[in-house]
Amino acid sequence: MWIKRSLVIVPVALLVFLAQSVFWVPDQDSVSDNDSRLNRLMLYMGANPEDMNPWTSTKTSDSTISQYLYEGLVKTNHMYELEPGLAETVLVKHDITCYLPEDMTQADFEARLRKLLGARLKSFAGAADAKSPVRLNLTTGKTLAAGENAPEGQEVLEIPQLAKVRFMLAPEPVKGQITQAIEPEFEALLETELGRKPWPCFDAEELLKRVSTETRDKLTDKALTETLKEALSKLDTTPASHSPVIEFHIRKGIPWVDGPFFEKRERVWQAWCNGDPCGWVYADSEKEALAKLKAKSLVAKPEEARYEVANYAEKDTFGDKGYWWGKGPDCTARDAKLTFEFLKNPDFKSPRMSSYTSINEVRVFKDDPYKLEVVYGELYSPALYDLAGQLLPYHRWNLMAWKEEAVRRGKGPADVGLNHNVYNPMKYLVSREREYRAWPSMNGFMVIEPLNGDALPLWQNGSRCRLRRNEFYWDRKPEYQFLDYYVFDPNMGRETAEVVFNTGGLDVYSPREFQVERYEAKTKEYSVIKRMPNQYEYLSFNCSKPQLSDKRVRLALSMAIDVEQILKYVVYNQGVRINGPAYPVLPWYDQNHMIEHTWRSDGTDAQGRKVERKGKTEKIKYLPFDVAEAKAILKECGFEDVNGKLIGKDGKPLRLEFINSTGGGVRKNNALLAKQNWEKLGVEVDYKEYEWNVFIQQYVMALKFDVCVLGWSGGIDHDSRQLWHSTCWPTAGGLNLAAYANPEADRLMDAILKVYDRDKQVEMSHRIFRTIAADFPYVFLYSPLGTSVMDSRIVWRKKVGEKDGKPVYENRPVNHDFIRNARANMVYFFGELKRVETAPQWSEQDYKR
Structure with missing residues (x-):
């Protein structure tokens, strides 16, 4: 009897437990201490953030938070076009000798x-x-x-x-514009x-x-x-x-924000040693603060050093509940110089180092601390895209400040037995281990709210990360005060998020592909915004393998994949088919590309009647799913169909080692459909899955595969060498996972680096696109549509003018034409959104005006 009871009781108890976790809905008390639900946006993420240093972090959950905290000299606008950010003017000059x-x-x-x-x-x-x-x-x-x-x-x-x-060739500076004089x-x-x-x-x-x-x-x-x-x-x-020189003039009066601090403002002293910032000292008086600073022994002869301390002025702080933030030093050229020089330095250990090694020199000017010049040794047109990254604050990252933290944490010169003149704090307190990863200084429109008292990290792992409006922000501030990100169990994160969203606990939800149509039908309750992200999915051939070195074989295998079936049944038509190597949302993708194909077989029409086409050459938008044509091409390559198996001239079957990472989802379904299609063609497919790190490091990067399933997302510039240049195979440290090599493609990819005219960049990018696409190194699948579903009470606060020198904003629907037609991720607009008490009733004109 107890067995029967246990078979009933245990599942019921388990269901109760799961229901408790899945149907947990944030309420006013559990999610916020602020005054109103209208004073914040509520979102979710599938993992804990770990590192708020944007140059050493590698996780999406890190950038999900850090994107609100920092800004760079240059930024991308809503159409992914470059424009000045922290810099007021940007001049691209040309130094010629x-x-x-x-x-x-x-x-x-x-x-x-x-x-x-x-x-x-x-x-x-x-x-x-x-x-x-x-x-x-x-x-x-x-x-x-x-x-x-x-x-x-x-x-x-x-x-x-x-x-x-x-x-020197130089353009005239224009506020708010990037001007260039490169010849x-x-x-x-x-x-x-x-x-x-x-x-x-x-x-x-x-x-x-x-x-x-x-x-x-x-x-x-x-x-x-x-x-x-x-x-x-x-x-x-x-x-x-030729030496391009990019000159930036940084806007004045943009402060770094330090904190939060939990001591009284009068006890927090900013510290300097020999003129360099070196953290903080907590003391009741200036005299005590100076004594504590000297006792740190930050230099070889502490008694001969020059020390300074200063409180934050009361007018330069904001905060409540016993903690506060202070207005730090202005963002100046020295912050940018330190950032770009650290990124070149192997001791800083940034995974993005390779993008900055072409910088020859970074210049600052004593007579103008807001002027910066970044000097390159040769023409390099993608430079501005590299320089669009966030800056690091000099007062937190200079070597004196780094050493202060190392000394405080028992990793200073005396601790490791070195003299000050040979000690490098970067080697003994690595960048990813610094306190900054969990307690940064910020210049973006949000700061991190502490949820663990004065303990680090500031966020609650497994629960939430809260951001608070930066009251010292230089540009448009959000009209809400808080932005809450809830961390849901990654195994059930999407399911949990949907339940919470539907009960009003979240403002934005990213539905799975099969859920989109359901939300699109609920126009009264939700606003649905779709956009094409800078992402695409593919199956990569290893072109260095003998059986895949002939592009005709790759063409045949590509034609044996039913991509339309994948679009329909795997992603529920929430994707756009592609035919080449670029993101369709960007101008580098050739929307007019047609594949020139000479038919090796006759075809059939929808009624099964023969269509004579053999020997004809046609231009087609996408490769059709055509098994007969694929077999005819493979026969041309020396493969014969023997009892349903494709046998090569050497008597061996055509066999593919097909690898994927573990876990379900879209890529597994893509892989299984491809495997099924190839086996029907007569190919032997050895399909295996590996844990992600093993999959990438031991197999993909080592080129130990015939076919792998992956996707690209990220970069928006026109430099595609990392993915396609013959010098960038993964075995040489690059990301050319297909082991692709084409001298003409190499030549074009090298040449475009010296092209600064936008129209010419687009034209050359299309030539690169067509050259690579014609070699079929990938089975190019689709670019998935990114869909955001929002509560109908979320509105876009559009700027419509100014009154008495202040901006005037009006409510507009979040799926306004301007937002729907933008290329940038929806997050770009989060600072301009607001939750209202009652869902507005929109007229047709409201979506356009």
Whole structure:
């Protein structure tokens, strides 16, 4: 009997327990101490945040929070276009050093440049004097020393060593705009202006014209040309060097916000040692604070150091309930300089280091602390996208502040047995272990509210992370005071979130694909906003494998996948099919791309009747699901159908090692449908799943697979080398997971880095897109639609004008045309949303005005 009872009681108890967790709904008391539900937005996330340093964090849950805390010099707008952020003006300048054209004086050249370049030419000066010409014995090919003569009958040719000049091209600054004066085709432009080659002495064929007829007849033009090329190869014959300089003018009066602090304001002292910020000291008086600071022994001779301390002024604080935030130093050029130099430094251990190694120098200016120049050693047009990242505060990250924390945590010079002059705090207190990861300084429109008293982290793991409006924010502040993110169990997070959302405990919900139509039907209760994110899904072939090295094989395998079936039954039509390597939401995706295909077989129409097409070449938007055509292509590649199995010329079956990560979801369904389709084609498929880290590190990055299932999301610039360049295979540290190699694609990807004109970038990106797509390195599947469902009481507060110098906002629906047509993620608009007490009734015009 007890067995029967247990079989009843245990499941019921389990259901009660699950119901308690799933149907837990945040109420006023459990979620907030603030005055009103209308004074906050409530959202959810599927994991705890861990690291608030945007340059060392690797988790989505980190960036979910940190995106509200920081801003960068440059930002992307609602259409993913770059525009100034913390910087008021951004100038892309062009520093050129070149040889003086032959037979021109410096004054003549400057005059021609001013005519050619106009107001963009801001400076011009000599850079190096001309050297004595190289005297080349054309018979022996040897260079003669000064005063040395060639034997009689052997001609000597003098190769000029020209003077160098240096000049700067710069645009006029325009507030709120990025202006540029890059002239990447300067050499060709100059040649057109002069009507001749500016530097013929660097060209062997041009030099050949200076050789006497007698010598040319005697030694032959071919031999002389080789001699001249050999001589020139030993000289610096690069006509010009190009150094882009990006100049930022940071807005004044944008403070870093420090805190929260739990001591009384009078006891919190900002500290400096030898002029560098170094944390805080808690003391009852200035004298006590200075004594405590000196006792930290932050320098080799503490008694000789210069110490300063200061409280935050009362007007420079906000907060309540015993904790508060203080207005820290202004964001200036030194913050940006420290950020970009740390990102290049391997000791900082940023996973994004590779994007910053091309920076040559970061300049700051004593007479203007808000001016910054980032200098590159060569033309590099994606630079601004790299520089759009968030800044780190100098007063928290300079080496003195770093050392102070290391000393306080028992990892200082004395603790590790080193002198101050050789001690590097980065090596003994690594960046990811610093307190900043859980207690940052911020310059975004929100700060982190403490939920654990004065203990770290500030958020409650497994429960919630609360953000509070930054009262010192320089731009538009949210009209709500709090933004709550609830952390739900990742195993049941989406299900829990939906229950809480439907009972009013959340304002925004991201539905699963099969749920979207249900919410779209409830127009009175919810607003539904769809957008195409910068993301796409794919199956990657390993092109380095012999059986997949022929693009025709990859084409055939691609045609054997029923992508329309995946779209319909896996993602419930919540995706847009793609035919090449880019995000459809960005301009780099070629919307007009057509696949040129020559049919190897006849087809059938919808009624099963034969359609003659064999030998015809057509342009098609997407590869059709066509097993007969796939088999015909594979037969052309040497594979025969033997009892339903595809056998190659070597007598071996066509076999694929197909790998995926563990866990269910869309990618598993994509993989299983692909496996099923390939097996019907006659391919042997060995499908295996591995835990995510094993899958990525031991198999994908080691290229130990034939096919893998993955997706890309993220970057929005036009530099696709990491994913497709032949030097970026994963075995070389890149992300070219297909082991793809095409010299023409490499050439185009390298060339676009020197293109600054937006229209030309788009045109070249489309050429890159078409080149790669034509090789079928992936089965390109689809870009999933991102859907946000919002409570109908959430409105968009649109700025409609100003009154008495203050902005005027009006309510608009969150699915207003402006928001629906934007490219940026919906989070872009969260700072402009507000919850109202009663759901408004919108007119058709409200969605447009």
